[in-house]
Amino acid sequence: MADDSTVSAPAADPAPASATAKPSRPTDPDFLSCVLQPPTPSSSSSRPDADYAALRRFLLRRKPPSALHHRMEWRCNGKGYVAHRNFLLRRLDGGAASSSAHSTPGNSGRWFAAPATSEVDSWSSIRDLRSNSGVLSRTVSVSSKQSEPERHVRFAEPAYSFVGMHCIFDNCKASVTILKFGRASSDVLAYGSSDGSLTVCQVSDPPSVLQKLIGHSKDITDFDFSSNNQYIASCSMDKTVRVWEISKGTCIRVVYGVSSQLCISFHPVNNNLLLVGNANREINAINFSTGRVVSKVTFDNAVTALDIDHTGQLIFAGDAQGYIYSISVNSHTGSLSRSHKNKSCKSKSSITTIQYRTFSLVARCSVLLSCAQDGNLYFFSIATNAQGYLTLICSLKLASTVQNIRASFCPLLSLEKGEFIVTGSGDSNVYFYDLARPKNSCVNKLQGHGSPVIGVAWNHGENLLASSDSDGTVIVWKRAKSN
Structure with a gap:
């Protein structure tokens, strides 16, 4: 069929009409039969007749x-x-x-x-x-x-297309502040809320709530799965770190601190180590078995977010003033030592997200994503041979927000050359951005929440995306299959 942009109307109306009469629908039988007949291939090609x-x-x-x-x-x-x-x-x-x-x-x-x-x-x-x-x-x-x-x-x-909602969890009545899928698991999802509850669900058919872990008295600020998904370690504004056995739904250990515990992660190589950042400007290395602090390092401000590289030798931490630190860690003893303090961020706002990625198609090396509370996103390359020195590749300014909105790397697409991230938003939408295209960075968005979207997380299979909002609703979106 010929392209519509080059089509022009016939020179004269097939139906006769007077010069003063209003145009009317054609009544000529030959014209109507021509319009209504099915398309027939022309003699020279198999395409429908152009007329x-x-x-x-x-x-x-x-x-x-x-x-x-x-x-x-x-x-x-x-x-x-x-x-x-x-x-x-x-x-x-x-x-x-x-x-x-x-x-x-x-x-x-x-x-x-x-x-x-x-x-x-x-x-x-x-x-x-x-x-x-x-x-x-x-x-x-x-x-x-x-x-x-x-x-x-x-x-x-669109780089990331979705066929719709996979399932919805709306049993929580408080704001869901953090959510994560289990490690190497595509169907276990957990989310923590501002009422101190921690909920563990399965998203496979049929979706259901497995456990509701009650023990924290204030907001859940962060949590992490152990490597075998048998345990969850959580931290809270109530100044405690709790370790939960998921299958039994019980708390097996409580570690008390002197300030709000703000971020937590299992060591990827030595799962007997817990790394915890707090409002007392510290990162503590805690022995999982005994609950004792084996090492700590002090910073200039409260440590609000952290992540660890795949080797377990470097910790990347963000503080309440927008600075990002590189910390060396001994996988066996848990000893910590500061390496670098990155000052390239223009933001002086609290860091809400620190996420490490082993490889980037854009940077051709390990990279780091940082998200600040004022809406600034930063994308760094990591010099692993220089103890985690960071080099800013690009940044993106989003709308300012009072919520601690989080962001996440998107799965790598072999046919895409950009660096895609997904983030929540104060306008109740989930946005996808390409950090490599700052002038036209928004590539897609998901609409379905009724309040500001705070948390986002991908499952291990990278076919499901979970998002949470300030009303306590968690939506699991199913990603469309790509060729």
């Missing part, structure tokens, strides 16, 4: 403008005509489903268009759907004020 296609387009262009405005004002479940039509066509095209059957009754039936197109400035119509994945690959964007031929705009396929 037939042109006449069909000409007929569609004669629709009254009122029909277009009516479609623009149409609403269903709070979404517009375009989103609903795209949703239906995606189901017909490849069975790309909407919400999972395991959604809670109050949230069942929600649907979202996976492509990152917007209805704010224009209304769109589907021109082409990829037959393999069912993901929108090209749309036609038409301004509501235009009467000229359509303007054609090509959109790239």
